Amino acid sequence: MVVGWTEWQPFSFRDKQQQLRGLDVELVHAIFQRAGYQARFSEMPWARVLHELKFGTVQLSMSANITAERQQYARFSHPYREEETAIVIRRQDADRWRGINTLEQLINTPDFHIGVLKGFDYGNTFRQLMARPELQPRLQMRLRLDQLLKMLQGGRIQGFILDPHGLQEWQGKDGVQDKLYILLHIEQTPVHLMLSKESTTEAQLQRINQAIDKLKQSPDYQQILDRYQFKSLHSQENTHK
Numbered sequence: 001m002v003v004g005w006t007e008w009q010p011f012s013f014r015d016k017q018q019q020l021r022g023l024d025v026e027l028v029h030a031i032f033q034r035a036g037y038q039a040r041f042s043e044m045p046w047a048r049v050l051h052e053l054k055f056g057t058v059q060l061s062m063s064a065n066i067t068a069e070r071q072q073y074a075r076f077s078h079p080y081r082e083e084e085t086a087i088v089i090r091r092q093d094a095d096r097w098r099g100i101n102t103l104e105q106l107i108n109t110p111d112f113h114i115g116v117l118k119g120f121d122y123g124n125t126f127r128q129l130m131a132r133p134e135l136q137p138r139l140q141m142r143l144r145l146d147q148l149l150k151m152l153q154g155g156r157i158q159g160f161i162l163d164p165h166g167l168q169e170w171q172g173k174d175g176v177q178d179k180l181y182i183l184l185h186i187e188q189t190p191v192h193l194m195l196s197k198e199s200t201t202e203a204q205l206q207r208i209n210q211a212i213d214k215l216k217q218s219p220d221y222q223q224i225l226d227r228y229q230f231k232s233l234h235s236q237e238n239t240h241k
Contacts, residue, residue, distance in 0.1 A: 001200070003028060003039045004049035004058040008145075010165055010228050011063055012041075023228040024062040027080055028193070030220055034211035037204075045143050047119035056198030064194035065121040073197055075205045078212045079190030081225070085122045087114070088167070089159040090152060091181040097158070100183060103129055113138045115148035115160030122161050123189045159183060165228070 005012040005025070012022040020041055032039050042058065052058035054073040063083065066076050087106070089097060100106050106114075107129065118141045121127060129135060140157050142148050148160040164182055193212075195205055215221050 001032075001037055001039055001059040002057070003041050004052055004061045005041050005043055006046045006049060007043070008063075008166065023081070023224065026224045026227070027215070028060075028062060030215050030224060031080065031193070031208060031211045034214050035207045037207075046117065047143060050119050053194065053196045054198065056196045059196050059199050061194045063191050065123060065189070065191060067121050067127070070121075070194065075195045075197055075200065075202070077193040077195070077205065078209045079192055080212050080216075081191060082188055083123075083163045083191050084165070084188045085126055085186040086162060086164050086182045087159045087184040087186065088152075088162050088164070088180050089183045091179050093158065094181045094183075097183055103184070103186065106184065107132065107135055110138070112159065113140060113157045115140045115142060115151055115157040117141070117145065117148070117161075118143050120161075123187050125187045126161060153179075161186075 005020075007013055008022075010022055011024040012020070015021045025041070028039055039060075044052070049058060049061045050070070053061060064070070064074075064076065070076075097109075097112070100109060100112070103125070106112060114135075116122070116130070116139055122130075130139060140148075140151060142151070145160075145162070145166070148157065151157045152160060167180060193208060195208070
């Protein structure tokens with residue numbers, strides 16, 4: 001299966017030797033090994049991954065939330081790990097925004113502009129938030145995380161949405177990680193593998209689901225999570241968001 005992936009530390013990235021690494025990459029290899037499949041990874045922006053899934057040229061993508069739009073062209077596996085959604089700001093602005101403790105307070109702060117990645121889904125809570133008319137003018141969409149980081153550093157946005165594990169990408173890079181601060185933890189939800197309806201079958205999905213269940217019951221699962229300092233799934237196999 002062709003697996004579309006995007007540079008997203010610590011989930012999928014190239015190391016100094018240009019070898020493909022990451023939590024999701026390792027988990028997919030472990031799942032495919034149990035399902036009897038092989039993965040051919042193809043790098044592209046996330047918006048293109050979704051486009052290629054629609055047409056079937058990519059069979060699978062990682063780290064996906066279930067949405068009504070995606071269900072039109074994709075099948076979703078059992079959850080295979082959890083992700084967290086948080087609002088990240090500049091550390092120097094922590095005192096300025098310290099009064100924001102809820103999403104409702106964030107909505108009612110008109111000078112707080114938020115960066116989001118195009119094509120990304122951040123879970124049900126933030127999905128509902130993005131649909132609110134008063135927030136629409138304050139959302140800035142970009143294709144890449146480094147673009148959002150530059151906007152944040154330049155003061156063009158006041159925060160962006162991120163799984164805090166993604167901050168590892170800037171570890172040791174000009175002290176960037178130390179200049180960022182988590183303002184709000186929004187929610188923690190399970191994520192899934194997403195399979196193209198155009199070029200995969202329901203039977204293939206069931207094989208992958210069985211492989212996910214086997215992996216989560218084996219010691220290999222926790223060992224992979226531990227390598228990336230992740231916690232185990234708290235949810236059961238049939239819990240979807």
